[in-house]
Amino acid sequence: MTVPTSREVLEGFLSALQAHGARQAFERYAVEDYVQHNPNAGKGREGAIAYLEEEAAKGGRATVKRIIGDGEMVALHLHMEFADGSPDLAIVDIWRVENGKLVEHWGVAQEISKASVSAMF
Numbered sequence: 001m002t003v004p005t006s007r008e009v010l011e012g013f014l015s016a017l018q019a020h021g022a023r024q025a026f027e028r029y030a031v032e033d034y035v036q037h038n039p040n041a042g043k044g045r046e047g048a049i050a051y052l053e054e055e056a057a058k059g060g061r062a063t064v065k066r067i068i069g070d071g072e073m074v075a076l077h078l079h080m081e082f083a084d085g086s087p088d089l090a091i092v093d094i095w096r097v098e099n100g101k102l103v104e105h106w107g108v109a110q111e112i113s114k115a116s117v118s119a120m121f
Helices: 006-020 022-029 044-057
Strands: 030-036 060-070 073-082 089-098 101-111
Touching (some): 006 022, 006 073, 006 089, 006 101, 022 030, 022 044, 030 044
Antiparallel strands (some): 060 073
């Protein structure tokens, strides 16, 4: 059996997240002792699930801008929009994958200014 690449694991996770929600996606694609470094999310897999469920409740919709993989590490660049009027966010998530499972995550988010000088979004 071939172990999927880190990028393939993340793409599968994103598909499951969209189709079935955070709980099913994490239960299928993340180890039980998953390490979460996002300061806005609670500890471990359950903290990540609760955080993503809160984002979904705000009507969050993410558009993937790019996925970059390098060995066990994969980075995801997103544009997040919210139906509740919350400011749009530019997000970079970095995931570590082992044996076909998500094991660790770091995330940074930046509010996208409507008056951006660079006009990137």
